[in-house]
Amino acid sequence: MFKNKGMFIKLFSSHLLILLFSFLVFALLLNSLIHNEMTTRYNKTFDHQGERLVEHFREARQQGWDEETLLTSLEMSMNQENRQILLFDGNGDALYHHGFLEDLGVSQSVVHDALQGETMNRRVRTDGFEIVYMMAAPLTIPDADSPEHAMVMFFHEFDRESSQIVWINFITSLVTVSLTAIIIFFVSRRMTAPLRKMRNSAMQYAKGDFSHRIHVDSKDEIGQLANTFNHMAKELGSLDQLRKDFVANVSHDLRSPLTSIRGFLGAMMDGTIPAEKQKHYLTIMRNETDRLMKLVNDLLDTASIEAGNWNLEKKQYNVAEQLRMIIAKMEPSASEHQIDMELTSEDEIIIFADEERMEQVWINLLQNAVQNSDPNSSIQLKIIEKEIDVEVLISDKGKGMTKEELSHIWDRFYKTDKARSKRSGTGIGLSIVKQIIDLHDATINVDSEINEGTDIKIVLPKQ
Secondary structure, eight states, X not given: OOTTSOHHHHHHHHHHXXXXXXXXXXHHHHXXXXXXXXXXXXXXXXXXXXXXXHHHHHHHHHHTOOHHHHHHHHHHHHEETTEEEEEEOTTSOEEEOTTOHHHHTOOHHHHHHHHTTOOEEEEEEOTTSOEEEEEEEEEEOTTSSSOEEEEEEEETHXXXXXXXXXXXXXXXXXXXXXXXXXXXXXXXXXXXXXHHHHHXXXXXXXXXXXXXXXXXXXXXXXXXXXXXXHHHHHHHHHHHHHXXXXXXXXXXXXHHXXXXXXHHHHHHHTTOSOGGGHHHHHHHHHHHHHHHHHHHHHHHHHHHHHTTOOOOOEEEEEHHHHHHHHHHHTHHHHHHTTEEEEEEOOSOOEEEEEHHHHHHHHHHHHHHHHHHSOTTEEEEEEEEEOSSEEEEEEEEOSOOOOHHHHTTTTSTTOOSOTTOSSOOSOSOHHHHHHHHHHHTTOEEEEEEETTTEEEEEEEEEOO
């Protein structure tokens, strides 16, 4: 019904339909209860009038009234405003009818059934198109010549009272529904206002503008949804900024070595670089090529992890020996930065992991430590074997990180060195480290203080 309508129309229409249905049920029930109350009151009046007629005939017998006096007194007693009482003897003849038998449409069957002991009450329409309430029942008058009688009573106020009830119900329902509909209208607009704001904000997000925020004061589900939207916008904005930084960083890291290689090759080709110095510049070009290869490999690894294409080949191997080999391979880089690497460990400590991926972890962490350490400092590695796992501790005495930087070190494309002055990389390596550690169901914790250095602890399973 509301397939193509907005949430406000759906909410308002649904509440209004529920309101109308509720008031319809209420009006029907109220009308039924009032009519039941009316008929109960009519029944009591009918019984009371019957008792008065019996008492009237008893008094006439005692006073010795003649027929004319009795009829005159009956006329005074039975001809009431808005009500009319008819009395029939055992033969069905009207003792008193005040000339209204034809107008009221009292049939002989009604009188006959009443004389047979049946009680009837129903609505009837007179010749004047008036709806009256008729009651008929047997009446025993012991002091009359013939005790068996039938009494028929008409309540002319039934039509008027029924009309009043209908109008009161209608006017009350109309006013109440109108006022409630106005309230529902404004409440529905207020409830759906945050949704409209979210829709507008979502359109802005789709255009790449993540600065929009939704201000909602409520603490209900809509308020929580608005807060979630704001959090999503913040995260998307951060991710978008990281993406922009990543593009800038990758562009810089790709362009710098390519520019160097292109320049050196051009210089060699036109003879600017003499033959005896070409080996030196070829070595520089090889190092620049290695930088490019690492960047490309990191990008490929990130794409492969996100696609879920990494399958770990876990096995038990000696992590102490692996770290010794990595330290030996990184010795030239450490010496260039005037940094010593020291490993404290037993000769053989076995872990259960993917050897190739863990080598990637150690290289990334140690390269990061070397790049962030001060000259003439040292990097301490320590392996501690526990009962069910192995702890690997890596500590440096570098410049450390702030708490803000520490909270983002696992984010992709995040770099603590925005100026790219000394530190290299694109901010992908530590993200890959975290994902590899998570794939091993292992843990990694980092503590760092400015000018105090950084401590890293990796906990790996033994089997």
